[in-house]
Amino acid sequence: GEDVEQSLFLSVREGDSSVINCTYTDSSSTYLYWYKQEPGAGLQLLTYIFSNMDMKQDQRLTVLLNKKDKHLSLRIADTQTGDSAIYFCAESRGSQGNLIFGKGTKLSVKP
Amino acid sequence: DGGITQSPKYLFRKEGQNVTLSCEQNLNHDAMYWYRQDPGQGLRLIYYSQIVNDFQKGDIAEGYSVSREKKESFPLTVTSAQKNPTAFYLCASGLIATGELFFGEGSRLTVL
Numbered sequence: 001g002e003d004v005e006q007s008l009f010l011s012v013r014e015g016d017s018s019v020i021n022c023t024y025t026d027s028s029s030t031y032l033y034w035y036k037q038e039p040g041a042g043l044q045l046l047t048y049i050f051s052n053m054d055m056k057q058d059q060r061l062t063v064l065l066n067k068k069d070k071h072l073s074l075r076i077a078d079t080q081t082g083d084s085a086i087y088f089c090a091e092s093r094g095s096q097g098n099l100i101f102g103k104g105t106k107l108s109v110k111p
Numbered sequence: 112d113g114g115i116t117q118s119p120k121y122l123f124r125k126e127g128q129n130v131t132l133s134c135e136q137n138l139n140h141d142a143m144y145w146y147r148q149d150p151g152q153g154l155r156l157i158y159y160s161q162i163v164n165d166f167q168k169g170d171i172a173e174g175y176s177v178s179r180e181k182k183e184s185f186p187l188t189v190t191s192a193q194k195n196p197t198a199f200y201l202c203a204s205g206l207i208a209t210g211e212l213f214f215g216e217g218s219r220l221t222v223l
Contacts, residue, residue: 008151030210031209031210031211033210033211035212035214040217040219041216041217042117042201042203042214042215042216042217043154043201043203043212043214044214045211045212045213048209048210048211088153088154092210098144098156098159098169098210099210099212101146101153101154102153103151103152103153104153
């Protein structure tokens with residue numbers, strides 16, 4: 001298909017790890033992104049990974065990229081209630097690099 | 112502080128009226144974007160601009176118009192031709208080289 005796909009919901013307990021998965025479509029995408037949106041607010045860039053990398057770690061966040069399967073994941077270690085939000089996966093597509101977003105995964109963290 | 116500012120945050124409009132949403136950035140970014148967000152739909156691109164005095168249609172441009180007279184400003188007009196304008200509108204500016212986007216806080220438009 002042509003869409004960036006993500007599961008819509010994920011629920012975890014505080015202190016557990018969260019893994020949010022995404023499949024993208026354009027094998028020529030140069031960068032892949034994870035954005036976070038809190039209720040009623042804009043999107044905030046969490047991290048991005050260059051397409052020639054397999055993994056990127058930034059504090060509690062780990063991004064894994066499987067180019068063969070066009071699969072991207074975001075792992076949040078020691079998930080906190082403040083991590084509750086919608087997480088969007090995005091790929092850059094085309095010569096002008098416009099971002100194509102998934103529909104977002106709503107992460108709920110239970111105490 | 113550097114950032115991107117959208118106004119108003121909430122807006123109500125009667126059917127048949129045009130309304131303009133403001134977006135201003137002081138990040139010195141060349142590229143600016145307007146997205147529409149509906150529940151369960153993710154973000155859809157309305158218009159984008161990569162340089163002053165030039166802009167391109169996105170995936171859902173019908174019923175919308177934009178201008179880019181200054182680098183800092185990219186206002187969006189929702190016209191009466193837009194059949195279903197009630198939505199959350201997000202403006203972003205960004206770096207063309209990496210595609211990294213910086214978003215405003217959004218404007219929620221409700222048509223009464």
